[in-house]
Ligand code: ADP
């Protein structure tokens with residue numbers, strides 16, 4: 501049996517609830533989140549090394565040049581990327597690693613790791629998305645508008661994901677993602693070594 505953890509991508513429009521759902525999900529010890537690097541400024545509640553590794557553009561450029569990032573992308577005027585070392589270490593230790601990333605990064609990961617499990621987290625409606633995004637109160641009006649426009653483009657890529665979860669209630673969405681992980685762990689390709697061992 502393959503004891504490696506699953507590489508799980510969670511994407512979805514800004515405000516769909518990715519951060520909220522993932523925060524709940526990682527209360528389960530089988531899951532860990534990969535903390536990304538970004539050039540965006542921290543929000544009031546965000547801590548360096550917990551929510552993101554906050555970097556200058558130069559520092560981010562160095563991380564790319566030194567091959568430290570598994571993937572990276574520009575999103576609404578800032579750079580975001582996944583540090584490679586932590587992800588590899590956690591997968592080896594058997595943890596399911598969550599990459600909460602946008603669609604371009606997700607595409608890069610899906611090409612490099614076809615076995616990665618991709619989940620698109622959708623809000624119940626566009627109206628609800630706008631309500632959540634404005635209600636969060638962390639971005640100014642122009643940024644909110646940019647993110648809503650970007651959301652329209654992102655949702656077009658929904659068919660590229662293996663699974664879709666509607667984030668109506670946080671607990672429901674968390675439960676569904678856990679169900680997906682459990683099923684993926686039962687895929688026959690993870691049990692190939694049992695065939696030899698059985699002879
Ligand atoms: P994202 O990480 O996708 O940008 P957040 O997790 O920051 O989204 O959620 C955006 C806002 O919506 C937050 O204020 C959060 O509390 C709220 N929210 C998240 N999930 C739900 C839900 N299922 N029902 C109602 N509000 C939610």
Ligand code: 5GP
Pocket residue numbers: 511512513514518536537540571572573575580581582583600601602603604605606
């Ligand atoms: P936010 O500024 O709201 O924290 O994040 C903006 C977008 O960047 C979200 O869609 C989030 O999933 C994405 N994101 C966060 N970290 C990464 C990363 O490491 N790589 C990529 N490609 N996207 C990321």
